[in-house]
Amino acid sequence: MSTLTKFSAIPYTGPAPTNRNPYIPSDVAVHDARGAALAEKLQHAAMQQETGQDLPTFIVEKSAIVNVLTVLRDHPELRFTMPLDCWGVDYPRREKRFDVLYQLYSLQNNERVRLKVMVGEDESIDSGINVFKGLDWFEREVWDMFGIRFDGHPNLRRILTHEAFQGHPLRKDYDPAQRWLLTEKDVAQLTPVIDDRFKDVDTDFERVTLNLGPSHPATHGTLRIVVTLDGETIIGADQEIGYLHRCFEKMSETHTYQQVIPFTDRLNYCSAIINNVGYCLTVEKLLGIEAPARAQHVRLMLSEFMRIADHLVCIGTNLVDMGALTNFWYLFQPREEIYGLIEACCGARLLPSYLRIGGLAVDVPTDFLQNAQRLVDMIPKYIDDVEKLVDRNKVFLDRVVGVAPISPEDAIAYGFTGPCLRACGVPFDVRKSNPYIGYETYDFDVPIAEGGDTYARYLVRMEEMRQSLRILQQAIDRGLPEGPVMVDNPYVALPPKEKVYNEMESLIYHFKLIMHGIQPPVGEAYFQVEGGNGELGFHVVSDGTKNPYRVRVRPPCFAIYQAFGKMITGQTIPDAVAALGSLNIIAGELDH
Amino acid sequence: MNPWMLYLVWPLIKFLIAFVIVQVIVAAMNWIERRVLGLIQARLGPNRVGPWGLLQIVADPIKFLLKEDIVPSSAEKIAYFLGPMLPLVPAFIVFCLIPFGPPPTFAVTHTNVGLLLILALTSTGVYGIILGGWASNNKYSLMGGLRSAAQMVSYEVPFGLSIVGVLMLCGSLDLVHIINYQAHHVWNVFPQLIAAFIFFVSMNAENNRTPFDLPEAESELVAGYHTEYSAMKFAFFMLAEYSAMLVNCCLMVSLFLGGWTLAIGGYGLTTATLKSMGFMGGLLGTVIFVVKVMTFMMIYIWFRATFPRFRFDQLMDLGWKWMIPLALINIFVTGIVVLAAPEMIINGSVVPVGETILAVAGAATVALTLFLIMKPRAHAPKVIHASRVSEA
Numbered sequence: 016m017s018t019l020t021k022f023s024a025i026p027y028t029g030p031a032p033t034n035r036n037p038y039i040p041s042d043v044a045v046h047d048a049r050g051a052a053l054a055e056k057l058q059h060a061a062m063q064q065e066t067g068q069d070l071p072t073f074i075v076e077k078s079a080i081v082n083v084l085t086v087l088r089d090h091p092e093l094r095f096t097m098p099l100d101c102w103g104v105d106y107p108r109r110e111k112r113f114d115v116l117y118q119l120y121s122l123q124n125n126e127r128v129r130l131k132v133m134v135g136e137d138e139s140i141d142s143g144i145n146v147f148k149g150l151d152w153f154e155r156e157v158w159d160m161f162g163i164r165f166d167g168h169p170n171l172r173r174i175l176t177h178e179a180f181q182g183h184p185l186r187k188d189y190d191p192a193q194r195w196l197l198t199e200k201d202v203a204q205l206t207p208v209i210d211d212r213f214k215d216v217d218t219d220f221e222r223v224t225l226n227l228g229p230s231h232p233a234t235h236g237t238l239r240i241v242v243t244l245d246g247e248t249i250i251g252a253d254q255e256i257g258y259l260h261r262c263f264e265k266m267s268e269t270h271t272y273q274q275v276i277p278f279t280d281r282l283n284y285c286s287a288i289i290n291n292v293g294y295c296l297t298v299e300k301l302l303g304i305e306a307p308a309r310a311q312h313v314r315l316m317l318s319e320f321m322r323i324a325d326h327l328v329c330i331g332t333n334l335v336d337m338g339a340l341t342n343f344w345y346l347f348q349p350r351e352e353i354y355g356l357i358e359a360c361c362g363a364r365l366l367p368s369y370l371r372i373g374g375l376a377v378d379v380p381t382d383f384l385q386n387a388q389r390l391v392d393m394i395p396k397y398i399d400d401v402e403k404l405v406d407r408n409k410v411f412l413d414r415v416v417g418v419a420p421i422s423p424e425d426a427i428a429y430g431f432t433g434p435c436l437r438a439c440g441v442p443f444d445v446r447k448s449n450p451y452i453g454y455e456t457y458d459f460d461v462p463i464a465e466g467g468d469t470y471a472r473y474l475v476r477m478e479e480m481r482q483s484l485r486i487l488q489q490a491i492d493r494g495l496p497e498g499p500v501m502v503d504n505p506y507v508a509l510p511p512k513e514k515v516y517n518e519m520e521s522l523i524y525h526f527k528l529i530m531h532g533i534q535p536p537v538g539e540a541y542f543q544v545e546g547g548n549g550e551l552g553f554h555v556v557s558d559g560t561k562n563p564y565r566v567r568v569r570p571p572c573f574a575i576y577q578a579f580g581k582m583i584t585g586q587t588i589p590d591a592v593a594a595l596g597s598l599n600i601i602a603g604e605l606d607h
Numbered sequence: 608m609n610p611w612m613l614y615l616v617w618p619l620i621k622f623l624i625a626f627v628i629v630q631v632i633v634a635a636m637n638w639i640e641r642r643v644l645g646l647i648q649a650r651l652g653p654n655r656v657g658p659w660g661l662l663q664i665v666a667d668p669i670k671f672l673l674k675e676d677i678v679p680s681s682a683e684k685i686a687y688f689l690g691p692m693l694p695l696v697p698a699f700i701v702f703c704l705i706p707f708g709p710p711p712t713f714a715v716t717h718t719n720v721g722l723l724l725i726l727a728l729t730s731t732g733v734y735g736i737i738l739g740g741w742a743s744n745n746k747y748s749l750m751g752g753l754r755s756a757a758q759m760v761s762y763e764v765p766f767g768l769s770i771v772g773v774l775m776l777c778g779s780l781d782l783v784h785i786i787n788y789q790a791h792h793v794w795n796v797f798p799q800l801i802a803a804f805i806f807f808v809s810m811n812a813e814n815n816r817t818p819f820d821l822p823e824a825e826s827e828l829v830a831g832y833h834t835e836y837s838a839m840k841f842a843f844f845m846l847a848e849y850s851a852m853l854v855n856c857c858l859m860v861s862l863f864l865g866g867w868t869l870a871i872g873g874y875g876l877t878t879a880t881l882k883s884m885g886f887m888g889g890l891l892g893t894v895i896f897v898v899k900v901m902t903f904m905m906i907y908i909w910f911r912a913t914f915p916r917f918r919f920d921q922l923m924d925l926g927w928k929w930m931i932p933l934a935l936i937n938i939f940v941t942g943i944v945v946l947a948a949p950e951m952i953i954n955g956s957v958v959p960v961g962e963t964i965l966a967v968a969g970a971a972t973v974a975l976t977l978f979l980i981m982k983p984r985a986h987a988p989k990v991i992h993a994s995r996v997s998e999a
Contacts, residue, residue, distance in 0.1 A: 225746050232829060247919060338817055338916025344648040410818050411915045589918045592827050
């Protein structure tokens with residue numbers, strides 16, 4: 016099926032985007048009803064339901080937010096124990112200009128709830144850090160980006176920008192072109208003294224403060240961990256991030272919806288296509304369209320290939336950090352082949368930007384399925400080889416078993432998702448809990464392990480690759496659905512060139528799309544996919560123009576990495592290095 | 608012969624020849640290691656400079672010589688300069704004491720305490736590493752230096768103890784005597800299997816090679832003690848490390864694998880047989896020696912490609928809780944056997960009863976130790992499959 020026929024001969028008769036229509040989610044009735052049920056159950060005076068949203072949503076009075084969070088967490092029938100996200104949106108023309116949004120997840124009921132708190136410019140809000148440990152960094156990020164103070168936060172410092180930064184970049188009145196340089200002088204003044212907090216820790220030897228990173232062989236990406244050492248034992252650790260902050264969210268606001276896709280590639284660059292999928296599905300949800308079956312099928316297959324590639328990189332580099340070099344090349348061989356498959360599809364390898372809102376950029380090559388089958392046949396051998404080499408290796412086991420463990424309760428409270436959470440024995444996988452692009456029709460298991468240590472994370476990743484291969488085999492057996500790979504909607508997809516040159520209608524559509532872009536209805540939508548590291552969520556707010564009003568990404572690393580300092584306290588530096596590799600922290604995603 | 612010629616000029620010439628050959632081997636080892644690693648790791652290794660990348664051996668030293676020699680401004684200058692040189696000098700001197708072939712022609716000097724001297728000289732190598740690590744004024748270097756000191760001191764003990772069994776059997780510190788003894792009995796690796804095993808593990812640890820490469824653990828300490836060293840100073844460290852590897856392999860071959868001989872019970876290529884073949888016989892002996900040494904160098908590389916790295920406390924555990932007790936037990940048992948079960952003469956032929964007992968006991972002990980160390984964990988965590996987890 017050539018991409019040239021993606022536009023039907025019948026003129027489009029659907030509604031034209033009149034860019035001031037409110038966004039009405041397709042399943043709004045379900046969420047409104049669930050919201051009403053929640054409101055009835057809770058009977059909380061400070062919670063007011065907001066209808067017409069894509070999740071059960073409540074507007075919460077600012078003064079009561081800590082109470083509401085506590086009630087939601089502790090209610091025996093609801094148990095919203097997992098803080099998935101906390102972020103802000105700026106509406107400068109409103110009386111109280113900021114929205115602070117919380118998203119909580121209940122493992123017990125498999126449901127989400129969104130809380131909105133309106134905060135004025137000079138107001139502060141109570142910190143929820145005592146309710147959910149995982150809100151720590153999210154609140155720091157909101158403070159950094161919007162300048163909203165959180166009362167009671169113990170360490171409300173800038174997190175993504177540097178300490179010499181002035182202003183708060185995600186405010187609408189912040190000029191995107193304004194830059195702030197961090198000079199050496201500033202660094203000398205502003206480098207936080209970490210030692211102080213650990214000065215009361217009982218030690219036998221003199222303490223040493225050591226900077227691991229930002230450019231250290233074990234920090235894949237630019238991470239910095241400041242550890243205070245007693246001999247080789249870590250008695251306190253703090254993580255500094257933001258070295259790779261590229262203002263993804265601010266940049267998105269100055270680009271059109273399609274132009275954001277290349278930025279999403281650079282989030283988790285080890286599994287770029289999953290990011291594309293997450294973003295495109297969010298915008299498609301906002302537009303109320305669905306990509307054709309063929310495109311969805313390819314998206315699913317490439318997502319799984321990318322998941323395998325992500326895990327291959329993670330395990331390979333993790334083993335290198337422990338000195339086992341050979342596995343790295345064995346695992347990178349199939350990764351190269353996977354990139355070869357993607358290169359055949361779109362010409363790019365690491366950062367493909369292959370997806371478009373409404374489908375795919377181009378159709379897959381004719382031998383796509385054969386190549387995919389070849390990969391599915393080939394990859395298990397490499398996984399088995401590595402497993403044979405390390406799985407029963409005493410040196411390896413000594414290095415990973417019981418290293419940097421985290422309890423399931425802590426993991427949930429920190430907002431862990433993905434393999435790191437499943438390694439604690441919590442079976443949460445977005446592909447099962449909120450299936451998308453047809454995952455519900457595939458037969459696969461979600462591996463979990465006990466212990467939550469580095470070994471458990473390794474085991475879960477190894478098994479997940481096998482499960483991904485299972486999904487892929489099923490997808491290959493089903494074959495690619497026939498049909499176009501782009502929606503038949505001229506307000507979303509560009510008409511083919513030959514029509515643009517020959518038909519007035521197509522020329523106009525082409526011109527409108529190029530000049531005015533995709534214009535989703537006014538509203539907000541959240542959508543989540545299972546990324547390589549866990550739940551990758553996108554929250555897109557549209558004001559009806561061609562540029563997103565706000566794009567929020569929920570990077571899974573962000574929640575995971577904030578627990579790292581606690582996980583490695585009491586361990587040694589080699590343990591910290593092994594644990595860091597097993598968490599698979601991708602700086603691009605972590606720092607937005 | 609003129610004593611000046613005999614004791615100064617002639618040894619000097621032989622030393623220079625040995626030195627050049629050893630340096631070529633060290634440089635070639637670099638290329639061999641990278642090629643073999645490439646082979647094991649499903650990649651190519653250096654193959655651009657010259658045929659099969661062979662000129663890499665030349666290109667590397669040129670690069671080291673031409674690179675800028677950076678000295679950190681906060682470094683302790685004198686110690687920083689001494690650091691790379693200290694390990695190099697003993698590493699070179701040691702080659703005077705190793706008999707590469709039947710003496711006197713193929714050994715630079717021949718002393719009857721050669722083994723003791725070698726041990727004394729090689730153990731000074733650690734000073735350079737500590738000095739370099741400390742003088743760099745860098746926390747990573749310092750930690751690398753400290754780790755190295757602790758590791759070398761710990762493994763020096765089993766290293767030395769493992770040799771004692773051999774000395775008891777052969778009754779000499781003279782390497783030539785030890786080699787001849789093996790040619791007329793049996794390679795020491797059989798009656799002294801435990802000692803050989805401990806020696807081999809310890810020599811890996813002494814050389815900071817994987818899985819004992821903690822002092823320069825790249826992913827933890829950047830590059831350990833030589834983080835701040837560049838150009839030729841860095842090359843000196845590398846040279847010393849590879850020279851020390853070579854020395855240890857030579858010792859391993861001399862002590863446990865019959866050195867340049869290829870004989871058992873006095874039959875085969877013994878020293879006397881080789882000497883009767885004249886100069887070519889000596890050369891043949893040297894070739895046999897080098898082949899054996901290179902086999903062990905290959906095992907070094909093979910180890911590097913296979914094992915992950917120990918953690919520091921695990922390394923100490925292995926040294927103090929396994930290696931040293933094992934070495935002591937070995938000495939004890941060897942002593943009893945040497946005293947109580949001398950060679951018996953049955954039907955007119957010499958039967959080495961004691962050595963047979965030792966060989967069997969050694970094999971059993973090594974097998975048991977390997978089983979204890981490598982046995983799978985009783986409660987290994989498992990992956991559980993949850994197919995309908997969303998409802999859980």
